Amino acid sequence: MGTMAVDIQGVSKRFRLHQEKYTSLKEKLIHAGRVPYEDLWALRDVAFDVQEGETVGILGRNGSGKSTLLKCVCGVLQPTSGQVVVRGKLAGLLELGAGFQQDLTGRENIYLNGSMLGLSKREVDHLFDDIVEFAELGHFIDNQVKFYSSGMYVRLGFAVAVNVDPDVLVIDEVLAVGDERFQRKCMDRIKRFQKEGRTILFVSHSPDQVRAICDRAVVLSDGKMIGMGVPGEAVRIFREELMEAGDELAMGGGEEPPEAAAAAPGPESVTLGAAPVPEATDSSRPVRLTDVTAYYPGADQRRYLLLGETLVVRVGYQAQTAARDTIFAVEIRMHDGSLVFRTDTEILGMTVAAEVGPGALDFIYEGMPLFDGAYYVNVGIYGPGGILYDWREPACEFEMMNPGRATGMVALSVQPTVVPADRLAEDPALLGLEAHA
Amino acid sequence: MAEPSLEGPPAQRVKVTRVVSANINVRQRLAEIWRSRELLVYLVRTEIKVKYKNSFLGLLWSMLSPAMTLAVYTLVFGVLLKNGIPNFVIYLFSGLLLWNFFSTGVITATGVVVNNAGLVKKVSFPREILALAAIGSAGVFFFFQACVMAIFMVVLHMSPAWSLIWLLLVAMIPTLVFSCALGIFLASVNVYLRDTQHLIEVLVGAAWFWACPIVYSFNRSLQPHMLGAGKWREWLYFLNPMSPVVMTFQRVLYDRPGLVQLTTKVPPGAPRVTAQLLPGWPVITYIWADAFVLAVALALFYLAMVVFGRLAGNFAEEL
Numbered sequence: 001m002g003t004m005a006v007d008i009q010g011v012s013k014r015f016r017l018h019q020e021k022y023t024s025l026k027e028k029l030i031h032a033g034r035v036p037y038e039d040l041w042a043l044r045d046v047a048f049d050v051q052e053g054e055t056v057g058i059l060g061r062n063g064s065g066k067s068t069l070l071k072c073v074c075g076v077l078q079p080t081s082g083q084v085v086v087r088g089k090l091a092g093l094l095e096l097g098a099g100f101q102q103d104l105t106g107r108e109n110i111y112l113n114g115s116m117l118g119l120s121k122r123e124v125d126h127l128f129d130d131i132v133e134f135a136e137l138g139h140f141i142d143n144q145v146k147f148y149s150s151g152m153y154v155r156l157g158f159a160v161a162v163n164v165d166p167d168v169l170v171i172d173e174v175l176a177v178g179d180e181r182f183q184r185k186c187m188d189r190i191k192r193f194q195k196e197g198r199t200i201l202f203v204s205h206s207p208d209q210v211r212a213i214c215d216r217a218v219v220l221s222d223g224k225m226i227g228m229g230v231p232g233e234a235v236r237i238f239r240e241e242l243m244e245a246g247d248e249l250a251m252g253g254g255e256e257p258p259e260a261a262a263a264a265p266g267p268e269s270v271t272l273g274a275a276p277v278p279e280a281t282d283s284s285r286p287v288r289l290t291d292v293t294a295y296y297p298g299a300d301q302r303r304y305l306l307l308g309e310t311l312v313v314r315v316g317y318q319a320q321t322a323a324r325d326t327i328f329a330v331e332i333r334m335h336d337g338s339l340v341f342r343t344d345t346e347i348l349g350m351t352v353a354a355e356v357g358p359g360a361l362d363f364i365y366e367g368m369p370l371f372d373g374a375y376y377v378n379v380g381i382y383g384p385g386g387i388l389y390d391w392r393e394p395a396c397e398f399e400m401m402n403p404g405r406a407t408g409m410v411a412l413s414v415q416p417t418v419v420p421a422d423r424l425a426e427d428p429a430l431l432g433l434e435a436h437a
Numbered sequence: 438m439a440e441p442s443l444e445g446p447p448a449q450r451v452k453v454t455r456v457v458s459a460n461i462n463v464r465q466r467l468a469e470i471w472r473s474r475e476l477l478v479y480l481v482r483t484e485i486k487v488k489y490k491n492s493f494l495g496l497l498w499s500m501l502s503p504a505m506t507l508a509v510y511t512l513v514f515g516v517l518l519k520n521g522i523p524n525f526v527i528y529l530f531s532g533l534l535l536w537n538f539f540s541t542g543v544i545t546a547t548g549v550v551v552n553n554a555g556l557v558k559k560v561s562f563p564r565e566i567l568a569l570a571a572i573g574s575a576g577v578f579f580f581f582q583a584c585v586m587a588i589f590m591v592v593l594h595m596s597p598a599w600s601l602i603w604l605l606l607v608a609m610i611p612t613l614v615f616s617c618a619l620g621i622f623l624a625s626v627n628v629y630l631r632d633t634q635h636l637i638e639v640l641v642g643a644a645w646f647w648a649c650p651i652v653y654s655f656n657r658s659l660q661p662h663m664l665g666a667g668k669w670r671e672w673l674y675f676l677n678p679m680s681p682v683v684m685t686f687q688r689v690l691y692d693r694p695g696l697v698q699l700t701t702k703v704p705p706g707a708p709r710v711t712a713q714l715l716p717g718w719p720v721i722t723y724i725w726a727d728a729f730v731l732a733v734a735l736a737l738f739y740l741a742m743v744v745f746g747r748l749a750g751n752f753a754e755e756l
Contacts, residue, residue, distance in 0.1 A: 015754060026632070071753060075457045075561030078750030083458035090455070090561075099559030103487045112483060115476040116562045118453075167452060 003087070005168050005199035006050040006073060010082035013043040013068050013223075042068040043079070044223045050168075052087075053197040055190075057210035057231065059238040060220035066203045069220065070094060070172050073201060088167025088199075091117055093157050102146040106137055106156055109145055113160045127163050134189075135159035136182075155182060162189050168199045187213070207235040207372050208407040232403050235372065239304055239401055242374075285389045286323045287354045290316035292379050292395035304399040305368055307411055311398060313363040315379050317390075319354040326354045326389070327382040330363050333394075335374045340409075344382070369411040370400045457561075459750055463742045469563045476562060480570035484545070485577055499578045500585050503537055510652055521699030522654065522714060524691075527595050530586050531690035532651035532683045535608065537582060539616050539679060540641050542575030546620025547627050547637045554756040564749050565742070568624040572616050586690070598692040601720065607727050608685035615678055615734035622741035625748040628755050649679045650687075654714040678733055681726035688715055688723060 016037050043065045050056045060066045071077040073084050074092040099116070100109045110131055114124035132141050135155040145153065161169065169190075190213060193200060204210050210217050210231050217234030219227040219241065227237035295312040296305045305311055315328055329344035345352050345361075352361065376394035383389055402411075423431060461469075470477075489495040507530060515525035522528050546568040550557060553567055590596065598604075627633040653659070659674065674680060688694060696711040703709055716722075 015751075072457055075455065076558065076753045078457060078459045080459060080750075083456055083460075086455045086457070088452035092560075094559050099556040101483065101487070101553065102555060103490055104483060108483065108486070112479060112556075113560070115479045116473075116556075116560050118472070118476075120475060121479075 003052050004049050004085070005052040005054070005087050006201060007085040008046055008048055008050075008069070008073065008082075009085065011043055011046045011069070011072055011079040011084060012041060012081045013065075013072060013077065014080045015040045015042055041223050043072070045082070046220070046223070046225050047082075048218055048225065048228055050199055050201060052167075052199055053194075054216065055194055055200040055202060055214045057214035057217035057234070058201070058203045058220060059207065059210055059217055059234055061242060063222075064220040065223040066220055067094070067172055068223075070170055070201065070203055074170055086168060089117060089165070090168040090170060091161040091164050091166035092170035092172075093161050094170075094172050100145045100153070100157070103144060105144055106132075106135075106141040106148070109156070110141075110160055114164060117164050117166070119164060127165075131156075131159045131163045134163060134185075151179070151182075158186055162186075162193070166198065168201065169193060170201045172203045173205060207231075207238060211235055211372075211402075211405055212407045232405065236304075236401055236403070239372070239399060240302070244303075286321045286383075287317050287319045287326050287381050287389045289379060289381060289390045289392050289395070290318050290358065292316065292377065292392060294377060294396045294398040296398070302401075304401040307369070307371065307400065307402045307404070308367050311365040311368050313365070313377055313379070313396065314360055315363065315395075316358065316360045317354060317381060318358050319356050322356050323354045323383065323389075324351075325384045326352045327386075328352060328361050328363075329380040329382065331378040331380075332370075333376055333378065335376065340370065340375065344380075346382075368400065371402045371406075371408055371411060372400055374399050461746065463739060463746065466563060466565065466742060466746060470565055470569070473563050473566055477566050477570055477573060480566060481573035481577065484570050484574040488574070496581075499581050503533065503582050504585065507533065514652060519701060520653075521701035521710065521712075523697065523700050524593055524595055527586075527590060527593060528654075528687065528691050528714070529652060530589060531687045532649065534579065534582055534586055534690075535612060535683055535686045536646065536649060536651055536679065538575050538579040539612055540646065541578060542572040542616040543619045543623065543641055544638055545575065546571035546616075547623040548634050549620075550624045550628050550752060551631070551634070551756065558753045558756055564752060565621050565745055568620040568745075569617060571624075572613070572620050575616070576613075590690075596692070597690045598688070601689050601692075604685055604689050604720070604723060607724060608682040611678070611727050611731035611734050612682045614731060614738055618734055618738035618741045621738070621745050625745040625752075628748065628752055645677075645679065648674075648677050649683050651683060654712075655680070655684070656713040656716055675726070678730045681723070681730055684715065685723045685727055688718075691715065694718075 017040050046065070046069060048056075058066045058069065068077065070092070071094060072079045073086065074090065074094060075084075075086075076094065099113070101112060104112065107128075110128060111121065111124050114127070115121070119127075132138075135141075135152070135158070137152060137156060140148070140152060145156070148156070161171075171190075190200060190202075194213070200213075202210070202214060214231050216229065217231045217238075218225060219234050219237045221241050226241060227234055229237075293314050293316075295314060296309055313330055315330070317328075319326075327344050327346045329342065331342040332340045334340055374397060376397045378391070378393040379395040380391040381389040417431075419428075419431065485496070489498060492498060494501065507526060510529055510533075511526050514520050514529075515522070549567045549571045550564060556562075557564060557567075623633055623637055650659070655674070660671070691714075694715050694717055695713075697714050699710045699712055701710050
């Protein structure tokens, strides 16, 4: 049983939001006593502890209280009730960058930060070169930080935080900035910290990062802790929570078309997303899309597909006139728009003859290899010669969940095999084939 | 590494436990400030560095600006209005020296939390240190100005009351505590009420300044008008904690406790006009007066710490 490094004991934080901010005396006097306000509980009774040497991630949507919690841990904010006990020296990077005094040079800020962390000037002298080297600032170290680019700013902040030899490192989304190489350097340093038995508290938007480096993760939603556990479990809770929030937003917009529910093939499947039915009729475009829905087994119990499960995209259409050679195209894209996979019936060597009236085509994706994330599906109908009949973007959506610890975009099948010492000289390709057989 | 505590795996070193909570009492916070004393020293240096960062004359301004004030007042009151106070520059400077420490310190401290928002929002440290650093930097300027004053005194062949030189310290300590109390209090209030800054600049810079016997002499200019109305007005005047300490400085540095011959022109043959510039108090009265100020200042300091502690919890959000 290790010792506690950070103990968060029933922390609540209330912000009093005044409708309009009266900061000047005149305004405060005029509006004294009757300034409308509402209480916002950024944190409500959050309690967990972090053992020494453990890396704990904090997941949550925007506004879920992640940053507020970290600020309370760092001591920048005081909780309204409850307390945080921190054992050891804590260095933190809160929301994009460290606390720098704009008018001072990088060099002076390193000393300032050092003394804020309780280091003597002599101790900072020892660390100084490491910090500058890590931050890759070179001669800019003697420029005022107000002239730094945002990348330099963050690099210096991170360099100070990891080089002052903290017992507890607190990082809030800072790894999102800086170029890829620097990010990798930061990750390396974080991993080294883990090996050295330091404690890390880590906020990230990216479930992948949490999965990759954390021992445990905590999920926050509206200031409440809704889950804690191994990263896979926490990411699952986080995703479910995200989906629910997404549904709430969608419900405000418009209701789902009744056809979508009626078209469900069985009680095990529910619709994840469906697009409204267009009413237009146009003789030049004889086949039109109706509803497009994503199905997968067990969808009534959970709101995501597990890695390796089967996804069915049902493309409903309505043909005005009989169309001999109709081509159906389906694209799967990541939430950021990058294309994951696109194919159509022509490429697949299939001819679809659309009869007059409604019809549907199922695209069955067996063993989905995609990793965590929200994906969307675009669907198009083409006539002969590539004449576009109809196109819908996005037509439907689905979410993937990865129960394992591997990260990336696609699950590849891999089998690590120890190479016997006497066969090191042999062709790896042959060896691999042999091992496989 | 020089520090053995830094060596070895982190799991084995001595670790300080820190509690973040809304219920940290004043004593714990004072202990925290004491632990951060090295930071205080560094912030004082920073404060001075930043203040004159982009100015050509730099630190010289800390002596130039009081010298200019001195020159203007001497010109107006000594030369043009002919107040007749001999060596008026020294009289003025002895009060102004302490006053400048107080006013610079308090005015800088008022804005210090707001001005250091970048630090306050990101790093945890006892926030009172910022206000204390402002007072500290005023202390450094006080030292420079004291040097200038020493030069003036040598040039004008004035000598302080050497036997009473320790009284300077007796006046200095209450002023320091009082400045810290006001500085800490105002720095926290200013986060929520940004008017404080402007208000304080006027209040301290103009009103309070004239409520102290710095440019004029209390005994000569004010006391005669107060005689008829009973003692209460005089009492009221001395409720200003800055009056006794300023007068202590004047007693030591100007050192003319008795009747002073004024330099005002008189018709030939007539006796020169004499006046009481400084009160003829015995030393013990000064000590008592300063001790009283110290008591008030300590009480205010405690109050300021309580208020600051209440308000500091939300600084990061309010900035």
